[in-house]
Amino acid sequence: MDAVVGMESEAALTLRRLADAANLALLQRPGPGGGPFWDPLAAEHMAAGAPDLDAAIIRLFLGGSSVPRERLAELFGAAAVAALESAAVLQPAEGGLASPLLLASFLNQHVFAAPPPGHPRFSRDLAPYCGPESLFYGRMLAKRGPYGRHLDLCTGTGLMALLPDAEATVAVDLDPSVIPVARLNLALNLRPDIELRLGDLFSPVAGERFDLITANPPFLPQGPGGELPLCGAGGATGGEMPLRILAGVPDHLSPRGEALIYCEGFGDASGPALAASLAAICSPAHDYTGWIGSVAGADRAIFGLVALWCAAGASETQAWAHWANLARTMPASHYYSMVWQVRPGSGALSIRPLGPR
Incomplete structure (x- = not known):
């Protein structure tokens, strides 16, 4: 599948023209607090003092607010508005047109993404996801290399596919709804060389090997009725998807390659629960x-997870009862964020601090 085709390519070209005409530095600023997204009120405050074109871009793509169609036609041009509507970058909303996704800018890469839980524009039905951990992980990958072939699993926005220094990159995702968004993001960042494939983890790259494998997979435990969007659903305990990836890495890693897989999870003072599960399949x-x-x-983490289950449809009673049952199956006194590095070796497994703890 080509990385840049059809409506997404035309929309990306339109967006780049708009950005060139406006103040692109606005889009390169992180949101308040260092997160990938602006708070809508902060975006509106910035728009209030900006030139008309900048203000419209800020309201649409940073704040998630609507702008009257007629006003956008005046500022962007009717053809530009039509191109953005055709690619679903703009959709009808109360008061005119609005973007269903927001623009996250990181290390000079710009991607449309769904805001994370806690953001005023969060919706469980929107994908692809981008959150604070995406930026933490992205800093590890930025300009890392050079590599020959790079595989990015659970690519979502395509951000992690954009960051490492690689001669060729294949980006894979299971969710068909994120592929057009990822394609738009790759075009927006002038990366038509990155190949997008739809499928379940390693299935679309059977028999292929890579010098770098990356993934920011779903790692949250499912709720009592399966509540969680696809981008967050890591299985019953949250570790199933990361384990599937780590189990498949050896069959797809080149003789001198490495994998860097991000995940989070519960554990105890001795370490993450995922480590014990991984030891059985190393x-x-x-x-x-x-x-x-x-x-x-x-x-x-527990309160946040319960709140997310409730936001996704579970009652508070159901959510807490489900957590009580889940906690009996695994150590759950600590919560870890981690990056698992896999390299050719002799089967050793170790846990190390990435920085001051």
């Missing part, structure tokens, strides 16, 4: 290092 020809980015008491 390849004897590879070394596995769990680089711990942060570790904290699990209370905040």
Whole structure:
């Protein structure tokens, strides 16, 4: 599948023209607090003092607000508005047209994405996801290399496919709804060389090997009725999807390659629960290092997870009862963020701090 085709390509060209005409530096600023998205009120405050074209772009793509169609036609041109509507970058909304996704800018890469839980524009039905951990992981990958072939699984926005220095990149995602968005994002960043494939993890690259494998997979436990959007659903305990990826890495890694897989999960003082599960499936020809980015008491993560289940449709009683049952099946006193590095080796497994703990 070509990375840049049809409506997404035309929309990306339109967006680049608009950005060139406006103040592109506005789009390169991170949101308040260092997250990938602006708060809508902060975006509106910035728009109020901006030139007309800048203000429209800020309201649409940073704040998620609507702008009257007639006003957009005056500022963008009727053809530009039509191109953005055809690619679903703009959709009808109360008060005119609005963008269903917001623009996240990171290290001079610009991607449309769905805001994470807690953001005023969050919706469980929107994908692809981008959150604070995406930026943490992205800093590890930015300009890393050079590599020959790069595989990015669960690519979503395509951001992680954009960051490493690689001669060729294949980006894979299971969700067909994110492929047009990823294609638009690749075009927006002038990366038609990145190949997008639809499928379940390694299925679209059977028999192929890569010098770098990356993934920011779903890692959250499912709720009592399966509540969670596809981009967050990591299985019953949250570790199933990361384990599937780590189990498949040895069959697709080149002799001198490495994998860097991001995930989060519960554990205890001795380490993440995922480490014990991984020990049972480790390849004897590879070394596995769990680089711990942060570790904290699990209370905040538990309350956040329960709130997310409730937002996705579970009652509070159902959510807490489900958590009580889930906690009996795994250590859950601590919560870890980590990057698992896999390299050819002798089957060693270790846990190390990525920085000060």
